[in-house]
Amino acid sequence: MIVYQLLNIIIFIVGLIAVLYLLFRLFAWHQGDARFVIEARRRQPFALKSLTAGTAVFETEVPFKNIGKQLGTIMDFYPRTLLPYEQYDKVIVHSQLANKAAERNDGYWESVIINPGESGRIRVTIELVSKEGTIREDLKTFPDMPIDLVYQVVSRSEWYIHKARITLKASEVKRAMEQA
Structure with missing residues (x-):
């Protein structure tokens, strides 16, 4: 019993x-939790920021937003350009990303806490350096170049890495070079 x-x-x-x-x-x-959205479709068109005989620098701004219920931290954020030399090998590509709210010119993403409903903008800079020294000629046949925006988020749940994709379009490069 x-x-x-x-x-x-x-x-x-x-x-x-x-x-x-x-x-x-x-x-x-x-x-709930933090949930970040990179609004790649709402990015500004790439604009030519500087042009020399051997280098062309393009920039765009991409909005992002925390659409979740909790604050979250973007710990790391970097661009990854996807231009294999089998597809196009006339230029060397350098890329950099910066938080518009906390501009830095050293390529380092300083961690930022984003509250629910808060948004921001990132600046993506792409530098194309000619291997031959004539960037105008080299960019005449430049293809569309995908750019992955990779970011690490820490919030209530376990940290995760996510990415969004934007594209530096050949038409944007051609139009910018014609106007320069």
């Missing part, structure tokens, strides 16, 4: 712990 009562108490305690855990998980789910 005592064993039966002890077993009922143990089952009751385990059941109570399970119910409390489920209530906690429901509460945490309701609280």
Whole structure:
């Protein structure tokens, strides 16, 4: 009889712990998390910022927003250009990314905490350096170049890495070079 009562108490305690855990998980789910969106489709067109005989520098701004319910931290943010030399090998590509709210010129992304509903802008700079020394000639056949914007987020859940993609279009390069 005592064993039966002890077993009922143990089952009751385990059941109570399970119910409390489920209530906690429901509460945490309701609280939400940070959720960042890089609005790549709303980016500004790439603009030619400087041009020399051997170098062309293009820039654009891309908006981003925290659409989640909690604040989050963007720990790291960097561009990754995708231009294999098998596709196009006339230029060397250098890329840099900066937070418009905290401009730096050293290519370092300083961690930033973004509140729910808050937005910002990033500046993406692409420098194309001619291998032959004649950037105008080299860019006549420049193809579309995808650029991955890779970022690391820390919030209530475990950290994660995500990316968005923008493209430096051949038409943008051609139009900028004709106007320069």
